[in-house]
Amino acid sequence: MFLRTLIVMAGVAALPALAFAQGGHHSGHSMPMQTQKSTDSAATKAYREANAKMHRDMDIPYTGDSDVDFVRGMIPHHQGAIDMAKVALQNTKDEQIRQWATAVIREQEREIAEMQAWLKKKGVQ
Numbered sequence: 001m002f003l004r005t006l007i008v009m010a011g012v013a014a015l016p017a018l019a020f021a022q023g024g025h026h027s028g029h030s031m032p033m034q035t036q037k038s039t040d041s042a043a044t045k046a047y048r049e050a051n052a053k054m055h056r057d058m059d060i061p062y063t064g065d066s067d068v069d070f071v072r073g074m075i076p077h078h079q080g081a082i083d084m085a086k087v088a089l090q091n092t093k094d095e096q097i098r099q100w101a102t103a104v105i106r107e108q109e110r111e112i113a114e115m116q117a118w119l120k121k122k123g124v125q
Contacts, residue, residue, distance in 0.1 A: 043091040047084060054080025068124050071115045078108040078115075 040048070057076030062069050085101035085108075092098055119125070 043087055046087040046090075050080055050083035050087060053083065063124075068119070068122065071119055072124070075112055075115050078112050082108045082112075 054076055057079070058073050060069070060072050060076075063072075082105050085104040088097055088101040089105075092101070
């Protein structure tokens, strides 16, 4: 009986994630920005701002060239990750978070530079 209850509870807990996943959306990218609360911490406000900027910047005019559109959309997506990682670095006391955020910044900056070079090679701004 305990095992069956545990399985049912796990299934119920997974329902919101399953329902969200069925929509085919990347975590929060098509969801409206949550209403900012005056009780939000400075970090939460900074995360919200980074998220909103990323979404604005990802709203690119599409060219019909799927490769170009992918790269042009990914650059602001990666920049959003960098901006969030910087917020994390400013606010964390956890060494693991510091390591992850530092790695995110390093790798996303590298990929942005590669993508910008690819676009330039293709003659795309």
